[in-house]
Structures are given as C-alpha cells and as structure tokens.
Amino acid sequence: MVLIKSFLLAASLLSSPKSRPHVQCHPKNPSKPIPSSPPWTKTCYVDSNGDGSDDSQNILKDIHKCNPGGHVVFSAGTTYIIRTASDLTFLKSIDLDIQGTIQFTNDTDYWQANSFYHTFQNATTFFQLGGEDVNVFGGGTIDGNGQVWYDLYAADIYILRPILFGTVGLKGGVISGLNLRYSPQWYNFVANSSDIIFDNINIAGGSKSSNIAKNTDGWDTYRSDNIVIQYGHIDNGDCVSFKPNSTNIVVQGLQCNGNHGISVGSLGQDVGEVDTVKNITMSNASDGTRIKVWPGSQSALSGDLQGGGGGSGRKNVTLCNEYPSSLVIENVVIQNFKGTTSTKYDPLVGYLVCSSPTTCHNITVQGMEGVKSPKGNYQFTCANIDESGLHVNCTSKIESRM
Numbered sequence: 001m002v003l004i005k006s007f008l009l010a011a012s013l014l015s016s017p018k019s020r021p022h023v024q025c026h027p028k029n030p031s032k033p034i035p036s037s038p039p040w041t042k043t044c045y046v047d048s049n050g051d052g053s054d055d056s057q058n059i060l061k062d063i064h065k066c067n068p069g070g071h072v073v074f075s076a077g078t079t080y081i082i083r084t085a086s087d088l089t090f091l092k093s094i095d096l097d098i099q100g101t102i103q104f105t106n107d108t109d110y111w112q113a114n115s116f117y118h119t120f121q122n123a124t125t126f127f128q129l130g131g132e133d134v135n136v137f138g139g140g141t142i143d144g145n146g147q148v149w150y151d152l153y154a155a156d157i158y159i160l161r162p163i164l165f166g167t168v169g170l171k172g173g174v175i176s177g178l179n180l181r182y183s184p185q186w187y188n189f190v191a192n193s194s195d196i197i198f199d200n201i202n203i204a205g206g207s208k209s210s211n212i213a214k215n216t217d218g219w220d221t222y223r224s225d226n227i228v229i230q231y232g233h234i235d236n237g238d239c240v241s242f243k244p245n246s247t248n249i250v251v252q253g254l255q256c257n258g259n260h261g262i263s264v265g266s267l268g269q270d271v272g273e274v275d276t277v278k279n280i281t282m283s284n285a286s287d288g289t290r291i292k293v294w295p296g297s298q299s300a301l302s303g304d305l306q307g308g309g310g311g312s313g314r315k316n317v318t319l320c321n322e323y324p325s326s327l328v329i330e331n332v333v334i335q336n337f338k339g340t341t342s343t344k345y346d347p348l349v350g351y352l353v354c355s356s357p358t359t360c361h362n363i364t365v366q367g368m369e370g371v372k373s374p375k376g377n378y379q380f381t382c383a384n385i386d387e388s389g390l391h392v393n394c395t396s397k398i399e400s401r402m
C-alpha cells in the first residue's frame, strides 16, 4: 500500500504541465473576440487516492489553491474517480490541464439525487463549470461510465441521466483537446454562457448491450452567445443541437459520424444575430442538417423531453398537420452541400416542409449540385414554402417523414 502510494505520488510529480494551446478559429472567427487569458502565477498537482475512492475533495482542494490565476494539473496515467457532484462555477482565470482520466462512478441512485438540475428539459449534469476565463486542455479523458445508464434508461425513460460536461454560466474560455467518453446523455450542455471556444474535442462511446445509447448529442447550447465549436470528431447522437436562445454560434470543421447531424431547436431569437454552421463532414448520418419544431399542441407523445428530439413518438406528421406549429422560421440559407445520400429515400435527399404557408419566410436553398443520390436526379420534398428561393427540384408528395 505504502509502495503503491509513493509510486503514484512519484508518477504525478513526473507529469509535466502542458502549455496552454493557442487555439485559432478558422475559417470563421467568433462574432466577438474571445478575451485572452493572463499567464499562470502558480501550478497545483492533483493527487489521486488510487484505490477507487472519491477524488473529488483532492480536486476541489487544488482548484481552490490555484484559483484565481493558476494552473491545475491532472497527471497523465492517473485515474481520478468522482463520486460527488462538484459545483465549479466560482472559477476565475484558471487552467485545468487534464492529462489523466476523470471517471464518474456508476452509482445511478446517488447521481440522480445529487447531480445539478437545470429546469430546461430536465437536464442534469455531473458537475458544472462556470465563472470567468477558464481554459481546459491536456489531452486526457473524461469518462461518464454510461453503460449502466443506457441499460437503466431502457427500463425507465424518466430516469435523470447526467450530462457529462456541464458548462454553466461561463464567460470566456477555451475547452480543447479532450476525449469525452460514455456520457449517460448529451456530452456537452452549454447554458447561460458566452465567449467560448470548443476545439478538437473527440467524442465517442456507445452501448455494449442491446440497449442503445440514446440522446447522446455532442453539444446542446441553451441561452448562450458567441460560441465556436470546431475541429472535433463526434461518434454519436445529434452532432450539435441548438436549443432556445442560442445566438452567434459558429460550428465548423467537425467530423460527425453515425448521427443526426446538426439540429436547430430555436435560434437567433433576437434581431441581428447570426448562427453559422460551416464545413461539417458528416458520415453515416441520418440527416445532414435539420430544423425541427414541435407541433402546436401539448402533446402526450413527448414523454421525457430529455433528448429534445429524435424520439420516434415525436415524428408524427399527422399531429403536425393537425396542429401546425406557430413558430416562425425565417432568413435561413442552406448552401453548398456535397455528398452522397443513402438509398433509403432515393431519389429524395431533403425535406423542406413548413408547418403552414405562413410560418416560413425567406428560405434559400442553393448550391446543391454536389449532392448525389444513388439514382441520380435527386429531388427535395417541398410544401408550404415559397419555392422562389429554392434552387432545387421540388416534388410536393409528402412522405411521412420529418
């Protein structure tokens, strides 16, 4: 025991701090510059107990020691076990250099009772990271131990599955070069936050049982402004999903595999704000990009809203036609797509259907010449939409699909 402890201590002392990465945004810059961070004034090394017991007190102690102005190192080759929900919304000018692995326990009873609850869609998070000017990097891994949650969710959709990485009330920061694994639910929830870059985040982790890992979106943004999400690889549910009051969001250079692509709940509520999604590579995806609205009625079909989309009960065209959404969608440009669709809906490659003739205005679809459907001569399904902005061939036959 003594030997093991001193070996771990030696190992953490050997792990050298990494320098803060210089993350550039391209091709699009954030709509407002991300404030720059001052140099470190101190460095703190977090110890792990190394015996499977809770390391969250070790982590909190070093974060308090180094906040503000410091650099907290989670050593390479070390696993930190977390069995306590930590509120990290007090951070100020601090760098978290995660080189090792942070793993949340599989204690579903504890986490359901103690993770941070956000009224929005019953979202809960293992921890919440907020404050001002926070950089997180280091090449390490954050592991949500999701399997037990995927299995539990299959038995009860109302369980509260924590989101792996909660960015809540953060102003200014760069979160880069991390591996996120086996999140019980969405991987990132970005709420009440502004001026943040997520760069080169690698997301993966599916279910090993027959219960699939549902609603494991890469990012969901809510009530947040000026966020860049770029250059990562995402293997999962929705790649990025914009939830209400997400403004000035740039998504670029992501590689999304096996998911629903980019989804829009509701964006740009305030005049003059622009969201851009650019240069996304999508493979094995059910959709490239989607803009989804709820039918305009309280629907008993929604069940748990934790996923905010994707559940088959909500893809109900009859219900949408019966109760058209009153949400207005306007000033949307979809352009320059390239790629090949699957045979599933061939020759249809897209669905441009508004809930009623009065709800969509100024929708432009152009530059789709690079889209190939297996039979060639691809077509879009179009209805309730002004076709003068649609530079594609429309067919008006509505398939029961959304």
Ligand SMILES: *[C@@H]1O[C@H](CO)[C@@H](O)[C@H](O)[C@H]1NC(C)=O
Residues within 6 Å of the ligand: 106, 107, 148
């Ligand atoms: C939970 O984790 C513990 C410790 O790693 C392990 O012994 C146990 O089998 C796990 N339980 C489940 C349900 O996966």
Ligand SMILES: *[C@@H]1O[C@H](CO)[C@@H](O)[C@H](O)[C@H]1NC(C)=O
Residues within 6 Å of the ligand: 118, 119, 120, 168, 169, 191, 192, 223
């Ligand atoms: C965001 O801030 C609003 C207003 O202070 C608050 O009502 C809401 O609970 C916050 N949401 C989250 C997810 O923290």
Ligand SMILES: *[C@@H]1O[C@H](CO)[C@@H](O)[C@H](O)[C@H]1NC(C)=O
Residues within 6 Å of the ligand: 192, 193, 194, 223, 224, 225, 245, 269
């Ligand atoms: C939208 O979010 C911003 C913060 O980004 C907040 O100041 C504003 O009050 C929110 N608007 C609404 C309608 O909730």
Ligand SMILES: *[C@@H]1O[C@H](CO)[C@@H](O)[C@H](O)[C@H]1NC(C)=O
Residues within 6 Å of the ligand: 026, 027, 231, 252, 253, 254, 255, 279, 281
């Ligand atoms: C698009 O993203 C890919 C990575 O997925 C990157 O290699 C490429 O340079 C980007 N293209 C532009 C024009 O930014």
Ligand SMILES: *[C@@H]1O[C@H](CO)[C@@H](O)[C@H](O)[C@H]1NC(C)=O
Residues within 6 Å of the ligand: 257, 258, 283, 284
């Ligand atoms: C698409 O999925 C297949 C089968 O899972 C996989 O082999 C392939 O690598 C995926 N494509 C990309 C570009 O990730």
Ligand SMILES: *[C@@H]1O[C@H](CO)[C@@H](O)[C@H](O)[C@H]1NC(C)=O
Residues within 6 Å of the ligand: 120, 121, 122, 158, 303, 304, 305, 306
């Ligand atoms: C939140 O969870 C409660 C209890 O499980 C459920 O009744 C409610 O519909 C959920 N609300 C949302 C917005 O998902």
Ligand SMILES: *[C@@H]1O[C@H](CO)[C@@H](O)[C@H](O)[C@H]1NC(C)=O
Residues within 6 Å of the ligand: 313, 316, 317, 318, 319
């Ligand atoms: C869709 O909604 C209609 C009207 O409420 C209902 O009759 C029908 O069963 C629903 N279809 C599915 C597939 O849930």
Ligand SMILES: *[C@@H]1O[C@H](CO)[C@@H](O)[C@H](O)[C@H]1NC(C)=O
Residues within 6 Å of the ligand: 330, 331, 332, 333, 362
């Ligand atoms: C139509 O939408 C585009 C793209 O958002 C915008 O630049 C343009 O000003 C809009 N036109 C009108 C008449 O609102």
Ligand SMILES: *[C@@H]1O[C@H](CO)[C@@H](O)[C@H](O)[C@H]1NC(C)=O
Residues within 6 Å of the ligand: 377, 391, 392, 393
């Ligand atoms: C529409 O279809 C016609 C006939 O197949 C074809 O010549 C034309 O290029 C298509 N237009 C677009 C915008 O795809």
